Amino acid sequence: MASRLLTPAEAEAAIRQHATQLPAVRLPLTELSGAVLRESIISTRDQPPFDRVTMDGIAFSFSAWEAGRSSFRIAGTQAAGVAPLTLRESSDCIEVMTGAMLPIGCDCVVPVENIEVQDGVAQLRDDAPAPVREFNVHGRGIDSRRGDLLLPSGCRLGPAEVAVVASNGQTHALVAQAPNIVVISTGDELVEPGRPLEDWQISRSNVYGVLASLRRHGYSALSHDHVPDDLPTLRERLGSHLENNDVLILSGGVSMGRFDYVPQVLQELGVRMMFHKVAQRPGKPLWFGVGRDGQTVYALPGNPVSTLVCLTRYVLPGLQASQGATPLEVETITLAQSYEVKPSLAVFLPVTLTRTVAGLCAMPQPTRGSGDFTSLIGTVGFVELPPGPRVVQEDASLPFYRW
Numbered sequence: 001m002a003s004r005l006l007t008p009a010e011a012e013a014a015i016r017q018h019a020t021q022l023p024a025v026r027l028p029l030t031e032l033s034g035a036v037l038r039e040s041i042i043s044t045r046d047q048p049p050f051d052r053v054t055m056d057g058i059a060f061s062f063s064a065w066e067a068g069r070s071s072f073r074i075a076g077t078q079a080a081g082v083a084p085l086t087l088r089e090s091s092d093c094i095e096v097m098t099g100a101m102l103p104i105g106c107d108c109v110v111p112v113e114n115i116e117v118q119d120g121v122a123q124l125r126d127d128a129p130a131p132v133r134e135f136n137v138h139g140r141g142i143d144s145r146r147g148d149l150l151l152p153s154g155c156r157l158g159p160a161e162v163a164v165v166a167s168n169g170q171t172h173a174l175v176a177q178a179p180n181i182v183v184i185s186t187g188d189e190l191v192e193p194g195r196p197l198e199d200w201q202i203s204r205s206n207v208y209g210v211l212a213s214l215r216r217h218g219y220s221a222l223s224h225d226h227v228p229d230d231l232p233t234l235r236e237r238l239g240s241h242l243e244n245n246d247v248l249i250l251s252g253g254v255s256m257g258r259f260d261y262v263p264q265v266l267q268e269l270g271v272r273m274m275f276h277k278v279a280q281r282p283g284k285p286l287w288f289g290v291g292r293d294g295q296t297v298y299a300l301p302g303n304p305v306s307t308l309v310c311l312t313r314y315v316l317p318g319l320q321a322s323q324g325a326t327p328l329e330v331e332t333i334t335l336a337q338s339y340e341v342k343p344s345l346a347v348f349l350p351v352t353l354t355r356t357v358a359g360l361c362a363m364p365q366p367t368r369g370s371g372d373f374t375s376l377i378g379t380v381g382f383v384e385l386p387p388g389p390r391v392v393q394e395d396a397s398l399p400f401y402r403w
């Protein structure tokens with residue numbers, strides 16, 4: 001009996017559930033970009049750790065100004081990176097630099113633009129804004145306190161997060177190990193780009209598109225291979241790739257053709273199938289499984305649009321799940337014009353971005369089928385349309401996946 005196909009959401013959930021967790025490793029600050037944190041980062045200090053001067057100028061006691069004083073003798077210079085001076089007289093001020101610790105006894109900073117200095121005395125300009133207490137001071141601990149959770153486990157480390165780890169005084173952080181990924185094309189019609197082609201052959205393009213996406217998303221432990229549609233060769237080569245990699249991404253050989261051997265060979269090699277086929281166009285024959293030693297295996301349909309769509313919709317989230325990343329909110333976008341969905345399958349529709357009165361919207365760029373990858377040129381990704389038949393109206397808000 002034919003069972004109901006999974007929806008894209010169900011397929012994604014199955015991948016997230018079964019994608020094997022990669023081990024954690026301690027990496028230095030310079031290698032953290034794009035990694036997924038596998039420990040919580042707890043603040044070791046208040047942030048800022050001291051009352052930090054935010055303008056180059058003079059610091060003085062606000063109560064002296066409040067009592068009517070507008071000129072101050074400059075009693076010293078407080079640079080950044082040195083212990084604080086102490087203001088001895090309320091009629092004095094201390095010249096201060098941005099990033100310096102606020103001198104003891106001062107609670108107010110006026111920038112140099114708002115003073116005039118003559119004979120060692122700083123006079124506040126008449127046209128300057130009136131100072132207030134804590135003026136131009138970034139107070140100790142107002143951003144975060146010692147003991148606060150700065151970054152939770154599962155957080156992706158972008159530039160701001162890496163800077164936060166460094167500011168916490170850490171040289172390393174515990175993150176998910178980068179997966180070793182092999183991208184494998186299958187098919188007797190495929191020839192390495194640059195080699196001579198017979199009329200019935202085509203260049204092996206999918207692998208290079210997949211590698212470009214993986215690099216764009218921060219994966220660098222990558223290799224690739226090509227295997228012909230031959231059972232013994234497939235068994236031998238896929239067996240060896242399973243031994244040497246955490247993740248296998250295959251393209252082609254997963255549909256109904258006589259030479260579509262990939263699902264059969266993977267199962268012979270002990271890769272447990274989690275699902276085969278998803279109610280979607282393109283990419284219906286998508287196959288996903290988990291190897292004996294936890295290798296995650298994504299066998300993508302070979303048609304080039306299907307390969308890139310399935311990579312983006314399923315493999316990228318699966319890789320993030322393997323790293324232990326907290327799932328991201330899916331972006332949504334409004335369609336710039338209505339679109340008719342004919343099949344009773346979810347449809348992934350490539351789009352460009354266009355500005356309309358409603359803001360930035362997605363302009364449909366339908367392909368002439370899943371073999372037509374030249375129509376993808378210039379697209380930014382695709383939207384996911386619900387199964388038809390139906391007309392999706394132009395103001396519909398839709399899940400949006402970027403390449």
Ligand SMILES: Nc1nc2c(c(=O)[nH]1)N[C@H]1C(S)=C(S)[C@@H](COP(=O)(O)OP(=O)(O)OC[C@H]3O[C@@H](n4cnc5c(N)ncnc54)[C@H](O)[C@@H]3O)O[C@H]1N2
Pocket residue numbers: 185186187189190202203204205206207251252253254255256257260282283284285300301302303304306370371
């Ligand atoms: N009788 C049926 N036939 C097909 C069905 C079906 O349900 N019943 N599904 C169709 C769908 S949908 C897709 S998608 C494809 C999937 O095919 P495979 O995953 O088996 O891939 P291949 O047969 O090996 O190749 C399909 C197509 O893609 C080209 N290709 C493959 N690899 C590459 C590559 N690395 N670079 C460039 N192009 C590649 C290949 O030459 C074929 O033209 O099956 C449909 N058939």
Ligand code: MOO
Pocket residue numbers: 280281282283284285301303306369370371
């Ligand atoms: O669904 Mo297939 O991916 O159209 O060619």
Ligand SMILES: [Mg+2]
Pocket residue numbers: 252253254255256257260
């Ligand atoms: Mg096929």
